[in-house]
Amino acid sequence: xxxxxxxxxxxxxxxxxxxxxxxxxSTVIKLIGExxxxxxxxxxxxxxxxxxxxxxxxxxxxxxxxxxxHGRACAxxxxxxxxxxxxxxxxxxxxxDFASIGLGxxxxxxxxxxxxxxxxxxxxxxxxxxxxxxxTTLLGMKASTAPKGRIAEEHGYPMHMCEILNQLTAPYYLxxxxxxxxxxxxxxxxxxxxxxxxxxxxxxxxxxxxVTSCPTNWGLDTMxxxxxxxxxxxxxxxxxxxxxxx
Amino acid sequence: MPKVEIRSESCKSCGYCVKFCxxxxxxxxxxxxxxxxxxxxxxxxxxxxxxKMCGVVCPDAAIEVYK
Ligand SMILES: Cc1ncc(C[n+]2csc(CCOP(=O)(O)OP(=O)(O)O)c2C)c(N)n1
Ligand code: SF4
Ligand code: SF4
Ligand code: SF4
Numbered sequence: 001x002x003x004x005x006x007x008x009x010x011x012x013x014x015x016x017x018x019x020x021x022x023x024x025x026s027t028v029i030k031l032i033g034e035x036x037x038x039x040x041x042x043x044x045x046x047x048x049x050x051x052x053x054x055x056x057x058x059x060x061x062x063x064x065x066x067x068x069x070h071g072r073a074c075a076x077x078x079x080x081x082x083x084x085x086x087x088x089x090x091x092x093x094x095x096x097d098f099a100s101i102g103l104g105x106x107x108x109x110x111x112x113x114x115x116x117x118x119x120x121x122x123x124x125x126x127x128x129x130x131x132x133x134x135x136t137t138l139l140g141m142k143a144s145t146a147p148k149g150r151i152a153e154e155h156g157y158p159m160h161m162c163e164i165l166n167q168l169t170a171p172y173y174l175x176x177x178x179x180x181x182x183x184x185x186x187x188x189x190x191x192x193x194x195x196x197x198x199x200x201x202x203x204x205x206x207x208x209x210x211v212t213s214c215p216t217n218w219g220l221d222t223m224x225x226x227x228x229x230x231x232x233x234x235x236x237x238x239x240x241x242x243x244x245x246x
Numbered sequence: 247m248p249k250v251e252i253r254s255e256s257c258k259s260c261g262y263c264v265k266f267c268x269x270x271x272x273x274x275x276x277x278x279x280x281x282x283x284x285x286x287x288x289x290x291x292x293x294x295x296x297x298k299m300c301g302v303v304c305p306d307a308a309i310e311v312y313k
Binding site for chain 1: 260266281307
């Protein structure tokens with residue numbers, strides 16, 4: 001009998017991830033491991049982790065990683081990549097990290113066409129710190145800092161990072177995916193692989209934005225959070241390739 | 247015959263594999279692992295077609311599939 005689906009070597013064999021049940025951070029970390037293994041890049045990869053739940057897998061992953069100060073992952077990745085141009089350098093950031101405190105660093109790295117890959121997890125909320133509003137929080141969605149839900153007049157509108165970066169000349173590849181179904185998990189896997197390959201080919205800045213759930217801070221069980229993701233998040237954040245210069 | 251193996255210690259009882267298995271092979275069982283999660287189990291193993299969907303969708307890499 002042949003093993004046709006195996007746990008990736010990108011994850012330590014006996015460690016359980018620190019993420020909550022059903023958290024799709026965990027799905028994406030698994031996919032990154034699978035892709036690095038398939039591309040034979042595990043020894044060449046450097047992960048730059050953001051601050052937040054996105055950093056909850058340092059002991060779970062089995063390859064090199066460094067944690068950047070909150071929001072500065074793209075700047076740290078820029079330094080690593082410029083010093084070691086052969087390394088495969090990617091950032092792994094949440095929406096608070098990438099699109100709020102780190103907005104300047106993120107947009108600037110994209111605008112320079114920095115030859116790095118960004119894996120951006122959009123779960124519409126600050127996960128680790130207890131559900132504060134993120135730039136990506138939906139209108140009407142409750143957050144600990146917006147107990148009545150996000151109101152446009154007071155808090156502005158959800159920010160679409162792929163579309164914002166698509167206004168810049170330099171980025172090479174921008175795609176938005178999700179992990180809400182097995183089919184979309186496989187599409188996300190393909191997008192991550194493509195984004196990594198672009199970097200190895202010297203094409204410049206690639207980002208995969210992955211729309212996920214945060215059952216814990218959404219206050220929903222895993223099945224209801226899947227429904228919310230399908231009905232609400234994916235309506236605001238439609239999936240697809242936003243730019244592909246390849 | 248295809249078969250799934252569930253690493254019970256990695257399972258967090260999210261239920262995604264149960265929802266997306268096209269053949270209703272899987273269910274959340276009543277046994278708990280050391281973290282207190284009722285882990286998934288194959289309740290109709292003979293119906294498995296080896297499509298891997300459970301493995302693909304599992305966030306915690308708790309499922310391996312053989313064919
Ligand atoms: C300079 C600084 N400011 C604030 C914090 C507190 N803090 C830690 S994680 C976080 C937000 C993380 O949210 P997000 O990036 O959406 O990641 P998630 O937890 O959802 O993965 C904040 C504000 C910090 N660690 N450092
Ligand atoms: S708090 Fe949310 S983002 Fe953080 S691990 Fe739990 S479900 Fe995932
Ligand atoms: S391999 Fe397919 S049929 Fe078998 S348990 Fe998994 S999802 Fe179900
Ligand atoms: S998808 Fe994975 S973690 Fe979730 S219930 Fe199934 S085996 Fe357990």
